[in-house]
Amino acid sequence: DEIEAGMSGGPVVDLTRGEVIGVVKARRHTGGGGLAVSVAQLRTLPMAATGQTGLYRRVMQAHDLYHYDRHLSDLDSRRTWTDVHDLLADGEADAYGGRGRLTPGERTTLCGLLAELPPPGSSEAVRELAEQARGEEPDGTLPAPLSWRDGLGLLHDPPGAGGEAAAVLRYATGVSVADHREPPAPGTDEELWDWVRTTAERLWRPLRRELAERHERGLAERERRRRQAAGHAALGHALRAQGLPAGPSVLLEAWAHGWEDVYDWRVSVLAGPARPGRVTPVAAGVRATLAGLPEALRAPLAEGFRRCDTHEAAALLEVAVAPELFGLAVDEWAVSGGVPVGVQRPVVFRHPEGTGSAAAGARWARVQAGPLLDQRADCSRGRPRSPSPDWLQGLPDTTVPVLCRDPAAEPTLGALHSVRDAGYGVTVCRRPPADPTASCAPFHRGLREEFTEAARGAVLPQRLQALRRRAHGADPDAYWAAGLALVWEDPDRSLPEDEPLQGDL
Numbered sequence: 001d002e003i004e005a006g007m008s009g010g011p012v013v014d015l016t017r018g019e020v021i022g023v024v025k026a027r028r029h030t031g032g033g034g035l036a037v038s039v040a041q042l043r044t045l046p047m048a049a050t051g052q053t054g055l056y057r058r059v060m061q062a063h064d065l066y067h068y069d070r071h072l073s074d075l076d077s078r079r080t081w082t083d084v085h086d087l088l089a090d091g092e093a094d095a096y097g098g099r100g101r102l103t104p105g106e107r108t109t110l111c112g113l114l115a116e117l118p119p120p121g122s123s124e125a126v127r128e129l130a131e132q133a134r135g136e137e138p139d140g141t142l143p144a145p146l147s148w149r150d151g152l153g154l155l156h157d158p159p160g161a162g163g164e165a166a167a168v169l170r171y172a173t174g175v176s177v178a179d180h181r182e183p184p185a186p187g188t189d190e191e192l193w194d195w196v197r198t199t200a201e202r203l204w205r206p207l208r209r210e211l212a213e214r215h216e217r218g219l220a221e222r223e224r225r226r227r228q229a230a231g232h233a234a235l236g237h238a239l240r241a242q243g244l245p246a247g248p249s250v251l252l253e254a255w256a257h258g259w260e261d262v263y264d265w266r267v268s269v270l271a272g273p274a275r276p277g278r279v280t281p282v283a284a285g286v287r288a289t290l291a292g293l294p295e296a297l298r299a300p301l302a303e304g305f306r307r308c309d310t311h312e313a314a315a316l317l318e319v320a321v322a323p324e325l326f327g328l329a330v331d332e333w334a335v336s337g338g339v340p341v342g343v344q345r346p347v348v349f350r351h352p353e354g355t356g357s358a359a360a361g362a363r364w365a366r367v368q369a370g371p372l373l374d375q376r377a378d379c380s381r382g383r384p385r386s387p388s389p390d391w392l393q394g395l396p397d398t399t400v401p402v403l404c405r406d407p408a409a410e411p412t413l414g415a416l417h418s419v420r421d422a423g424y425g426v427t428v429c430r431r432p433p434a435d436p437t438a439s440c441a442p443f444h445r446g447l448r449e450e451f452t453e454a455a456r457g458a459v460l461p462q463r464l465q466a467l468r469r470r471a472h473g474a475d476p477d478a479y480w481a482a483g484l485a486l487v488w489e490d491p492d493r494s495l496p497e498d499e500p501l502q503g504d505l
Contacts, residue, residue: 003024003026003027003028003033003034004027005027007024007027008024008025008026008027009023009024010023010024011023011024012024012036015088016101017101017107020039021038021039022036022037022038022039023036023037023039024036025037040142040143040153041143042056042059042060043056043143043144043145043146043150043306044143044299044302044303044306046336046337054146056146056147057119057146057147060115060147060149061115061147064111064112064114064115064149065112065115065116067080067081067082067108067111067112068108068109068111068112068113068115069112070082071105071108071109071112072109072112081108082104082105082108085104086103086104086105100162100163100164100165101163101164101165102164102165102168102199106199109195110152110168110172110195111149111152113172113188113191113192113195114147114148114149114172114175114192115149116184116185116188116191117148117175117180117184117188117189117192118180118181118182118183118184119146119147119148119180119181119311120147120148120178120180120181121179121180121181121310121311121312122247122308122309122310122311123144123145123146123306123307123308123309124247124248124307124308124310125178125179126145126146126147126148126150126151126154127144127145127151127154127307129151129171129174129175129178130145130151130154130155130171132170132171132174133155133158133167133168133170133171133174134154134155134158134159134167135158135159135160136158136159137280138154138155139154140280140281140282142154143303143306144303144306144307146306148175151171151175152168152171155167155168155171162203162204162207165199165203166203166204166207169196169199169200169203169207169211170210170211170214172192172195172196173193173196173211173214173215173218174214174218175189175192176189176190176192176193176196176215176218177189177193177215177218177219177221177222178218178222179222179225181311193215196211196215197211197212243368243456243458243459243461243462244316244346244458244461244462244490245310245312245313246272246273246274247272247274247308247310247315248269248270248271248272248307248308248315249269249270249272249308249315249316249317249318249493250267250268250269250270250282250301250304250305250307250308250315250316250317250318251267251268251269251270251279251318251320251495251496252265252266252267252297252301252317252318252319252320252330253265253266253267253268253320253321253352253496254293254319254320254321254325254328255321255322255352256322257286257287260287261289261290262286262287262288262289263287263288263289263290263293264284264285264286264287264288265284265285265286265288265293265296265297266281266282266283266284266285267281267282267283267284267297267300267301267303267304268280268281268282268304268496269282269304269307269308270318270493270495272492272493273492273493276492276494277494279496280307282300282303282304282307283299283300283303285300290328293328294333294334297333297335298333298334298335301317301333301335301341302335302336305317305335305336305345309345314344314345314346315345316345316346316347316348316461317330317341317345317346317347317348318348318349318350318488318493319347319348319349319350320349320350320351320352320495321349321350321352322352323351323407323413323416323417323420324407324408324413325407325408326349326407326416326429326485326487327406327407327408327429327430327431327432327483327485329431329483330342330347331343331347331468331484331485339472340468340472342465342468343465343468343469343472345465346461346462346464346465347461347465347486348461348486348487348488349485349486349487349488350487350488350489350495351420351487351489352495353420354489354494354495355420355423355424355425355489355491357420357421357422357423358423359393359422359423360423360424360425360489360491361491362397362423363397363423363424363425364425364426364489364490364491366397366398367397367398367399367400367425367426367457368456368457368458369398369456369457369458370398370454370455370456370457371398371455371456372398372400372451372452372454372455372456372457373395373396373398373399373400373451374399374400374402374428374444374447374448374451375395375399375400375401375402376402376403376404376444377392377401377402377403377415377419377427378403378404378405378411378412378415379403379404379405379440382439382440382441384405384411385411386410386411386414386415386418387401387415387418387419388418389418389421389422392418392419392422392424393422398457399424400424400426400427400428400451400457401415401419401424401427401428402427402428402429402444402447403415403416403419403427403428403429403430404429404430404440404443404444405432405440406431406432407429407431407485412429416429416487420489425487425488425489425490425491426457426460426486426487426488426489427486427487428447428484428485428486428487429485429487430443430482430483430484430485431482431483431485432483433482433483442479442480443480443481445480446478446480446481447480450463450464450467460486460488461486461488464481464484464486467481467484468481468484
């Protein structure tokens with residue numbers, strides 16, 4: 001299609017589905033089209049604080065309710081966008097005799113009903129429902145879906161029989177029994193299900209039966225989740241002390257590019273214990289310098305966080321790098337909002353090869369339960385030392401080794417390898433202070449007090465995040481925590497087993 005002069009800023013419309021899918025940015029001087037920006041990029045607007053509704057969700061909700069209200073109104077005889085699309089669709093047919101897609105009126109009504117519901121708890125909840133409706137994993141290259149209506153964009157051209165209309169009705173059925181950020185207004189989820197049943201009447205009888213069965217199962221599962229949540233809420237403080245949520249996390253991997261001082265990297269989403277081994281790629285790159293990594297990774301990490309964060313908590317960031325890079329200041333990178341990522345969310349480091357001992361599982365379980373014991377591993381009374389394997393093996397199973405020197409230099413680099421080989425899944429290290437003559441005693445003293453208050457290893461990622469937040473806020477009692485890093489080898493969050501490509505082969 002040609003882009004004429006003066007069209008910049010105008011809409012790009014999918015005439016088949018009646019959707020505005022982009023905004024014209026520029027035309028080619030020589031003709032033959034131009035450049036447009038997808039409306040999906042609106043999802044990359046800065047995220048709202050945890051627990052708040054962001055600008056993107058508010059704008060899209062207002063947009064859908066506006067068209068919904070105009071479509072239903074009898075007070076105005078002027079044609080609406082839905083009416084115009086009805087004219088565009090005249091004479092068109094699909095492979096299912098007109099039953100493969102929703103009509104313009106049905107789609108406008110559905111978007112309005114979805115807009116009346118509270119937002120989803122997480123992007124992952126939308127993707128899971130879309131996957132169940134499609135019968136396969138949706139396109140992972142699009143920006144993370146942030147609202148229920150974004151899930152509709154993941155249902156285009158589904159595999160199998162039934163077309164988009166069947167997939168959309170399956171998805172809407174799932175939304176009608178889903179959990180939301182807060183309870184929906186009375187009757188709104190039932191109204192969505194009533195719309196599904198009414199719309200399905202023009203489709204196939206087996207699909208109507210399938211949708212009814214999905215709805216019944218969904219109601220039963222939602223009631224079970226609510227009873228379980230009520231039981232957890234009764235535990236009060238015990239619930240808050242559980243540690244990291246079991247949901248997905250963002251994984252950053254980086255590898256040295258041969259002998260050169262540049263690094264290849266990739267960002268992925270780890271599905272977590274609920275789907276062990278499932279990894280969804282977000283982005284990858286090659287030949288970045290250490291100084292250039294923060295800028296190269298800013299947008300990919302922001303997209304990973306959008307996919308994994310919930311309205312209740314910011315997702316964990318796992319950084320899988322060689323031990324000599326455990327001093328990488330990832331926690332100080334500003335990904336969004338100008339706030340360091342280590343202040344916004346828990347950040348942990350991981351060995352790319354995982355733990356190297358059969359005793360790792362038992363040590364991990366005992367450290368999670370506590371009580372925690374700290375043990376200096378690379379210094380003694382301020383002097384450097386290298387721990388022996390026998391000495392490490394003989395420490396109590398609730399021990400957390402603490403290293404206070406530069407992870408990229410000996411003896412700390414060797415100590416990190418020895419600690420891993422001995423099966424320690426939880427270790428604390430730090431970046432070296434700016435003053436190399438500064439005593440490490442305040443660091444060890446502060447960490448011992450933190451371990452005593454934490455009691456259990458399970459809560460360390462959040463407690464160390466709170467320490468970073470205090471240090472960022474210039475709390476004089478948290479100065480010792482500057483540069484703190486937690487090595488966290490959770491056996492329930494297995495790393496990808498594929499070997500990284502070296503360079504841009």
